[in-house]
Amino acid sequence: MPHVAALPDDPTALHGPVLAWFDTHARELPWRGEHASAWSVMVSEFMLQQTPVARVLPMHEEWLRRWPTPADLALAPSGEAVRSWGRLGYPRRALRLHAAAVAITEQHDGVVPADYDDLIALPGVGDYTASAIASFAYGRRHVVLDTNVRRVLARAVSATEFPPGAVTRPERDVATALLPDDAPTAATWAVAVMELGALVCTASSPRCADCPLVSQCAWVEAGKPPYDGPPRRGQTWAGTDRQCRGRLLAVLRDSDIAVAKARLDAVWSDVEQRERCLASLLTDRLAVRVGESDTYALP
Numbered sequence: 001m002p003h004v005a006a007l008p009d010d011p012t013a014l015h016g017p018v019l020a021w022f023d024t025h026a027r028e029l030p031w032r033g034e035h036a037s038a039w040s041v042m043v044s045e046f047m048l049q050q051t052p053v054a055r056v057l058p059m060h061e062e063w064l065r066r067w068p069t070p071a072d073l074a075l076a077p078s079g080e081a082v083r084s085w086g087r088l089g090y091p092r093r094a095l096r097l098h099a100a101a102v103a104i105t106e107q108h109d110g111v112v113p114a115d116y117d118d119l120i121a122l123p124g125v126g127d128y129t130a131s132a133i134a135s136f137a138y139g140r141r142h143v144v145l146d147t148n149v150r151r152v153l154a155r156a157v158s159a160t161e162f163p164p165g166a167v168t169r170p171e172r173d174v175a176t177a178l179l180p181d182d183a184p185t186a187a188t189w190a191v192a193v194m195e196l197g198a199l200v201c202t203a204s205s206p207r208c209a210d211c212p213l214v215s216q217c218a219w220v221e222a223g224k225p226p227y228d229g230p231p232r233r234g235q236t237w238a239g240t241d242r243q244c245r246g247r248l249l250a251v252l253r254d255s256d257i258a259v260a261k262a263r264l265d266a267v268w269s270d271v272e273q274r275e276r277c278l279a280s281l282l283t284d285r286l287a288v289r290v291g292e293s294d295t296y297a298l299p
Contacts, residue, residue, distance in 0.1 A: 008157075014156070014216060015178075018189065018196060018213065019188060019192055022192035022195055027053075027199075029053070030060060030061065031043070031060065038112035038114070038137035039064075039112050040060075042100070042129075043097065045136075047088060050089070051088055059084075070104040074098070074101045074102045074105040079299040081095065082094045083253045087246075089242075092284055099124060114137070116134050131145075132144050132146070135187045135191070139187045140187065141179065142187075143179055144190040149197060150171060151203065153171065153174055153178070155217055156216065157174050158219075159222040160225075241280070244273055244274060244277040249286060253298065257297070259295060259296050287299070
């Protein structure tokens with residue numbers, strides 16, 4: 001069973017080592033730093049969901065070159081957002097980002113809002129994304145709980161190798177208690193803990209000897225007990241509906257004109273699965289049927 005979280009007597013004792021480590025080891029990324037726009041931060045947060053930084057970097061650069069503001073993206077058809085999303089995966093993110101750009105243009109004069117309530121009201125923006133944009137783009141004080149942050153706090157505070165599948169109230173209470181009082185420091189703390197999880201306190205083969213919290217880590221002190229919670233689901237791909245949908249969408253994305261059904265049929269042999277996946281793309285508005293013909297295109 002997971003260890004009951006016990007905060008250090010002085011939670012601020014965690015801040016100094018992590019912030020100092022971040023000052024030295026933070027990666028230079030285009031969506032960080034004083035010159036990064038809030039729109040750049042927002043695009044990165046959508047792209048980084050379940051996608052490694054290395055894959056996001058070239059796509060983020062291309063996206064910002066083509067659509068440097070939300071208003072620029074809002075003017076484009078949603079299908080162009082899907083096309084430019086390329087092979088990042090989970091293409092519904094492209095539609096949601098496009099919808100958010102339209103809302104920002106119509107409701108916020110084209111400026112990504114800074115307030116959490118305004119952000120979370122945008123299409124495709126949940127608690128994590130709203131908190132991250134407010135924190136990273138505007139220096140606001142928010143709890144930012146992504147997978148990396150949750151793993152660091154599970155180990156350092158709760159002596160647990162991995163956090164639960166979904167964010168729990170105790171997790172949020174721990175993260176809130178650890179949040180520095182000063183808003184700019186809290187924003188830096190949020191990204192610093194995230195970076196620590198990405199580079200050092202990784203899911204597999206954590207580099208504990210290089211961790212600034214090793215002397216305070218409850219998991220290390222407990223002897224690094226292995227995870228004993230519910231089975232953790234691994235990512236599967238081959239033969240899945242996700243792979244089938246990706247194949248079908250690639251055909252549409254790579255064509256500037258409507259595609260005959262026969263071209264879609266040629267990329268996946270399982271008829272039942274192929275038809276199911278095509279129907280789901282239509283339902284998700286990632287694809288449209290052109291008129292009454294048996295041809296398909298991006299929206």
